[in-house]
Amino acid sequence: MDKKRGCIIRAGEGKAENYDWGTYLVSTAGCIDPKVFSVGQTYILPGKGHLTHSHEDMDEILFIISGKGEATVGESKGEVSAGDMIYVPAGVNHSLVNTGWEPLKLSPIKFSCKR
Numbered sequence: 001m002d003k004k005r006g007c008i009i010r011a012g013e014g015k016a017e018n019y020d021w022g023t024y025l026v027s028t029a030g031c032i033d034p035k036v037f038s039v040g041q042t043y044i045l046p047g048k049g050h051l052t053h054s055h056e057d058m059d060e061i062l063f064i065i066s067g068k069g070e071a072t073v074g075e076s077k078g079e080v081s082a083g084d085m086i087y088v089p090a091g092v093n094h095s096l097v098n099t100g101w102e103p104l105k106l107s108p109i110k111f112s113c114k115r
Contacts, residue, residue: 007031021048036112044069044104049097055090058110062086062096067104070097
């Protein structure tokens with residue numbers, strides 16, 4: 001990883017992780033240390049969602065590309081759709097469920113909160 005050279009990451013490149021709820025593709029894997037910063041693509045299948053979890057050392061922004069869902073961040077819960085963003089501070093429990101009929105597509109952006 002050479003920070004002075006930069007890199008170009010093509011669509012679909014990265015490490016794909018498949019789950020019963022859909023697919024998560026970490027696009028920055030191999031270019032940027034994922035413990036510092038990562039951007040990816042997530043596809044959540046209709047009626048599915050990921051379990052409540054948190055990231056202890058990473059803040060996260062979820063940018064909704066298409067579809068609709070229900071997000072929970074800490075004690076807050078609300079509907080989300082294309083163009084919406086969800087901010088999740090490090091250590092805060094969160095989840096996202098697809099409430100629509102098409103895949104819920106989003107881009108998760110994680111960054112180190114160690115300052």
